[in-house]
Amino acid sequence: AQSVTQPDIHITVSEGASLELRCNYSYGATPYLFWYVQSPGQGLQLLLKYFSGDTLVQGIKGFEAEFKRSQSSFNLRKPSVHWSDAAEYFCAVVNPSVNAGKSTFGDGTTLTVKP
Amino acid sequence: EPEVTQTPSHQVTQMGQEVILRCVPISNHLYFYWYRQILGQKVEFLVSFYNNEISEKSEIFDDQFSVERPDGSNFTLKIRSTKLEDSAMYFCASSRMGQGNQPQHFGDGTRLSIL
Numbered sequence: 001a002q003s004v005t006q007p008d009i010h011i012t013v014s015e016g017a018s019l020e021l022r023c024n025y026s027y028g029a030t031p032y033l034f035w036y037v038q039s040p041g042q043g044l045q046l047l048l049k050y051f052s053g054d055t056l057v058q059g060i061k062g063f064e065a066e067f068k069r070s071q072s073s074f075n076l077r078k079p080s081v082h083w084s085d086a087a088e089y090f091c092a093v094v095n096p097s098v099n100a101g102k103s104t105f106g107d108g109t110t111l112t113v114k115p
Numbered sequence: 116e117p118e119v120t121q122t123p124s125h126q127v128t129q130m131g132q133e134v135i136l137r138c139v140p141i142s143n144h145l146y147f148y149w150y151r152q153i154l155g156q157k158v159e160f161l162v163s164f165y166n167n168e169i170s171e172k173s174e175i176f177d178d179q180f181s182v183e184r185p186d187g188s189n190f191t192l193k194i195r196s197t198k199l200e201d202s203a204m205y206f207c208a209s210s211r212m213g214q215g216n217q218p219q220h221f222g223d224g225t226r227l228s229i230l
Contacts, residue, residue, distance in 0.1 A: 046218055102173075
């Protein structure tokens with residue numbers, strides 16, 4: 001069964017500093033990979049996705065993520081964090097072989113941004 | 116941009132009562148999903164639905180749960196006899212196709228509180 005691990009429960013960075021949120025997956029082949037952001041009391045907004053091809057993908061709000069097959073990772077990065085980036089971040093995978101494939105989410109990483 | 120809409124945003128129900136959560140998926144989408152998120156925990160898959168039948172369901176989705184697409188626009192989740200542990204945020208999602216490379220679009224969720 002597919003699974004997702006986000007090793008960092010909580011990360012605090014200063015505004016303007018760089019950010020990297022870690023995501024590791026467990027799956028027999030390369031799954032489809034996603035990062036979502038959730039502000040308090042809100043829904044899930046898709047930041048970016050990886051299906052195939054270029055392993056560095058660009059998303060919205062200045063985020064990017066790099067797929068590394070050898071490490072089974074899909075880490076999210078941003079060069080300069082803004083206070084409005086404070087939120088919960090979820091990594092998710094979908095099995096590409098299954099029709100109507102469900103999303104399997106990690107536990108999430110809470111990002112706090114210090115002024 | 117079209118979005119998934121969910122009503123109500125907050126539902127308070129007495130334990131043992133039936134509750135129906137409503138979702139209007141994006142109009143040209145064919146695959147529908149329900150997820151739940153217990154406070155402070157990760158997002159968990161409940162059920163996927165395509166062509167008027169369930170494609171997959173998790174172990175959480177027991178006989179107390181049912182889904183329905185009563186007309187061409189709504190997708191509902193019914194909990195027959197609510198329990199305290201059903202208190203959670205429930206997210207509806209839809210995608211245009213069932214392959215994972217068609218991202219699932221999430222609604223803002225319904226917060227269900229069982230008293």
